[in-house]
Amino acid sequence: MYWELSLETMERRELERHQLRLANASLARARRSPHYGQALARLPETGLASLRALEELPFTGKSELRAGFPYGFLAVDPEEVVRLHSSSGTTGNPTVVYHTRGDIADWENLIARCMYSTGVRKKDVFQNMMGYGLFTGGIGFHYGAERLGVMTIPIGPGNSKRQIWFLQHLGTTVIHILPSYALHLAGYFPELGIDPRRDLKLRIAFIGAEPHSEAIRRKIEEIYGLKAYNSYGLSEMCGPGVAFECLLQNGLHLWEDHFYPEIIDPLSGRLLPEGEEGELVLTTLKREAMPLIRYRTGDLTRILPGPCPCGRTHRRIERIKGRSDDMLIINGVNLFPIQIEKTLMAIPAVGRNYLIEVRKVDHMDRLEVKVELNEDVFRGTLAELEKLQARVVAELRAELGVSPVVKLVEPSSLPVSEGKARRVYDLRGGLG
Ligand code: ADP
Ligand code: ZN
Numbered sequence: 001m002y003w004e005l006s007l008e009t010m011e012r013r014e015l016e017r018h019q020l021r022l023a024n025a026s027l028a029r030a031r032r033s034p035h036y037g038q039a040l041a042r043l044p045e046t047g048l049a050s051l052r053a054l055e056e057l058p059f060t061g062k063s064e065l066r067a068g069f070p071y072g073f074l075a076v077d078p079e080e081v082v083r084l085h086s087s088s089g090t091t092g093n094p095t096v097v098y099h100t101r102g103d104i105a106d107w108e109n110l111i112a113r114c115m116y117s118t119g120v121r122k123k124d125v126f127q128n129m130m131g132y133g134l135f136t137g138g139i140g141f142h143y144g145a146e147r148l149g150v151m152t153i154p155i156g157p158g159n160s161k162r163q164i165w166f167l168q169h170l171g172t173t174v175i176h177i178l179p180s181y182a183l184h185l186a187g188y189f190p191e192l193g194i195d196p197r198r199d200l201k202l203r204i205a206f207i208g209a210e211p212h213s214e215a216i217r218r219k220i221e222e223i224y225g226l227k228a229y230n231s232y233g234l235s236e237m238c239g240p241g242v243a244f245e246c247l248l249q250n251g252l253h254l255w256e257d258h259f260y261p262e263i264i265d266p267l268s269g270r271l272l273p274e275g276e277e278g279e280l281v282l283t284t285l286k287r288e289a290m291p292l293i294r295y296r297t298g299d300l301t302r303i304l305p306g307p308c309p310c311g312r313t314h315r316r317i318e319r320i321k322g323r324s325d326d327m328l329i330i331n332g333v334n335l336f337p338i339q340i341e342k343t344l345m346a347i348p349a350v351g352r353n354y355l356i357e358v359r360k361v362d363h364m365d366r367l368e369v370k371v372e373l374n375e376d377v378f379r380g381t382l383a384e385l386e387k388l389q390a391r392v393v394a395e396l397r398a399e400l401g402v403s404p405v406v407k408l409v410e411p412s413s414l415p416v417s418e419g420k421a422r423r424v425y426d427l428r429g430g431l432g
Helices: 012-030 034-039 051-056 062-067 101-117 136-148 160-169 179-186 214-224 337-345 382-400
Strands: 081-086 096-100 125-128 151-153 174-177 204-208 227-234 239-245 252-254 259-264 278-284 295-301 328-330 333-335 350-361 364-373 405-409 424-426
Touching: 012 051, 012 278, 051 259, 081 101, 096 101, 101 136, 101 239, 125 136, 125 160, 136 151, 136 239, 160 179, 174 179, 179 204, 179 214, 179 350, 204 214, 214 227, 214 337, 227 252, 227 295, 328 350, 328 364, 333 337, 337 350, 337 364, 337 382, 364 382, 382 405
Parallel strands: 125 151, 125 174, 174 204, 204 227, 350 424, 364 405
Antiparallel strands: 081 096, 227 239, 239 252, 259 278, 278 295, 328 333, 350 364
């Protein structure tokens, strides 16, 4: 069940010594780039004496990456670069990330490690429904799956009826899919007369690239009759393959032989004690073309305590709660969109999609939540719908401490995109 037994189960103290050696080598490589040549000028030639000493080094953020565009972070001769990827720009202008042949080989290997750990084997059929191109989700998994030796169908996202045709006629067993798209795709089964649990051979899904709640995971598992594993990554580190759930589905192992994690207070930048929730900061340990030191991911999570019964010693992070810049402040109350999702999905009458809008009404913030109903409920009586609406309002109020306006809408009526879902529209303008 291990792709690389000795690395995945390395004893903690040995793993930390290994990380320190890698971190110092990574710092030395980073200093060859214009940015870190300056930013790390005062670092002694001997490097760091302990991992903890990383804390003394400056952070790297998206704004530095943008300022360093195009080559400020390149740490190798341009001839060594074989590929470029770019983040989709969920927040602001895109940034670019370069890869050497070695970086690509490491990335493929990490994806193969992730897939193997959940039981994917050569005999599987893998349908990759993530976007190909600059986005790392598609190509990253593609080469990782080929490295593992699985037949890979590079179908990309969208074209739902064709997706289902492939699922059915090729006997696909493993999919990689955005959680929002997995729910959207499910809306096509009734009209095609297909019961995914009975008519398809699916057994594993990899879902990631966007925040999603445990309830959404369970919903996807239930609809398709498979196990869905959470996959986390970001283009700046490589793409997917940074942290991944094992068979136990209890937190995501962050591959510590490639990335060194810290959790900080997003406001003060102070390192938080292990176990506390804050912003994930990552240092690359092996990347050649573009090493990143103390990169602020913007993602909120915490490090889970204790070892995982699967035997892997790499620490686990909790499912991502959102980005620090996702937080909504509604009339002074702080909340995260994922809290709304979690609450909605626990109500059985709620369907597969929802949308959040915030606007100013008479100088006050108004939180409006549009909620798709499931097919059966939608045909219910007016009194039933009114009762349900009151329940949704009450449960959201209890979770958020804010009273929302709730609108119940038809199944499959809210917009979906081919890329990452956009479900929050802050229409307040200026400083929310
Ligand atoms: P962009 O910044 O344009 O979205 P990326 O494709 O690099 O570009 O996206 C990485 C980001 O996607 C992460 O920083 C995180 O916010 C989000 N993300 C990736 N995987 C997950 C996941 N499993 N759960 C929650 N969020 C995720
Ligand atoms: Zn585990």
